[in-house]
Amino acid sequence: MNIGGAANASGVSAKMIRHYEEIGLIPPAARTDAGYRLYSERDVHLLRFIRQSRMLGFSMKQIAALIGLWLDQSRPSSKVKQLAQQHIRDLNEKIIELQAMKSTLERLANNCHGDARPECPILDGLAQQQVPPFA
The missing domain is CATH 1.10.1660.10 (Multidrug-efflux Transporter Regulator; Chain: A; Domain 2)
Structure with missing residues (x-):
């Protein structure tokens, strides 16, 4: 084809x-x-x-x-399992990082009034050297 x-x-x-x-x-x-x-x-x-x-x-x-x-065809399944388990560990680390990012962004968004005022904690937080850690 x-x-x-x-x-x-x-x-x-x-x-x-x-x-x-x-x-x-x-x-x-x-x-x-x-x-x-x-x-x-x-x-x-x-x-x-x-x-x-x-x-x-x-x-x-x-x-x-x-x-x-x-x-x-002569592979040991242990090699495949080892690769899969390492990937699971990598995914778990990524999940922790994503949860931390989500928490930080939620905190920044919750502190923003979202009205006509120009002050914005989200932009202020993003403009910092390091985004404040999540609560």
């Missing part, structure tokens, strides 16, 4: 398919005599794997490692 068909079948845009090929995440596509890319069902399966991995927030480097493990 052509790149449009592969994009529709995998849920990955044609632009991202070309990008994945360019960065070496997927192998170069077969080409027709006219130079059009051709994709097999196996290629589409790999693109779906990448899409699912991205939806779970894995980085490109992690996805490359997962693809390598996925294609290695």
Whole structure:
């Protein structure tokens, strides 16, 4: 199938398919005599794997490692689990950071009158060297 068909079948845009090929995440596509890319069902399966991995927030480097493990039939599942557990730890750290950002922004917004006055604690807080820590 052509790149449009592969994009529709995998849920990955044609632009991202070309990008994945360019960065070496997927192998170069077969080409027709006219130079059009051709994709097999196996290629589409790999693109779906990448899409699912991205939806779970894995980085490109992690996805490359997962693809390598996925294609290695002699892999120990412990390596896959180790990668997933590290990603869980990374997500937990990000959740803590996002919660802190949300709390700080809520505090700034709650201190703003939101009326016709020019004074704005939100802008004042953002203009500081460091945004005051959340309460």
